[in-house]
């Protein structure tokens with residue numbers, strides 16, 4: 001187990017609350033270096049609703065909004081591993097699309113497609129992130145990735161409870177990104193209307209139906225609008241982002257608390273509760289096999305199942321033995337029957353995992 005800071009861009013270590021230093025579950029089931037979700041070469045099921053991802057995209061069919069200070073961090077970092085990412089980000093900046101003092105946003109046309117697309121996540125090549133490094137099959141801006149990318153896992157060690165924990169982190173980091181990018185813009189002298197109007201939250205909550213001509217035609221903002229947006233920083237966008245990184249890099253925990261206010265405490269309380277739920281999930285006394293599982297035979301001896309917790313491979317034998325959990329007997333009785341009938345002893349860890357991934361569910365549900 002590590003703590004949350006090991007999972008986030010380094011800049012956060014200095015100022016996010018120390019309550020986040022608790023041990024968190026190790027998400028080792030999301031094997032990104034050798035992506036567990038990629039469809040085997042000879043398998044033709046990508047076009048179906050089968051839950052595999054394309055090897056050309058993996059889960060990176062998403063165009064994140066990059067906060068100003070993370071863009072600046074990347075631009076300041078001369079580690080050779082960032083070379084590709086810096087080039088890509090510089091290219092986006094020079095293209096002037098979605099490039100604002102708050103950060104770099106996805107084109108809204110993209111965002112609309114993302115919201116309306118069905119069964120495209122992990123599959124649609126046209127939705128691949130512009131920061132994806134096709135050569136290595138990885139992320140070119142990894143050290144400075146934004147909230148969604150640092151909190152997404154296709155599988156969770158603690159199943160649904162683990163996912164809920166990460167969702168609470170995601171909500172928190174969205175809040176952090178929003179407040180810090182606003183802080184940078186406000187402290188740089190822009191009027192409060194501009195700060196609010198350009199904020200990350202505002203961007204993602206604006207009605208997506210209202211696309212402008214430039215957005216539909218995929219062309220940059222007209223020079224006049226772009227100049228008004230950047231004011232004195234027009235043409236010096238990279239310098240502005242670097243300055244944002246320096247500003248946020250100077251924060252300590254005390255100053256951050258002052259900026260983030262009471263809302264920060266509410267988020268931290270929720271995160272702690274969700275973490276506790278993930279680590280100590282109470283198992284209902286009477287369980288049954290989830291009747292809504294999707295089951296796909298994998299050869300003679302295995303099955304692939306898709307449960308609310310994700311996609312898993314199980315031995316057919318064990319999967320069939322789980323019929324003992326029929327919603328009528330308690331877990332102790334089910335365990336006894338398993339031992340009598342199949343000479344199998346179900347460990348507490350396995351039972352917890354089966355419940356956390358909702359392969360087994362509470363009787364009556």
Ligand code: SF4
Pocket residue numbers: 029030031032033034035036037038053058059060152153154155
């Ligand atoms: S999180 Fe993404 S890259 Fe990592 S294993 Fe899952 S799908 Fe693959």
Ligand code: SF4
Pocket residue numbers: 059060061062063064129130131132133138139140141142145146149
């Ligand atoms: S920023 Fe990196 S991790 Fe996030 S979607 Fe793009 S390539 Fe994937």
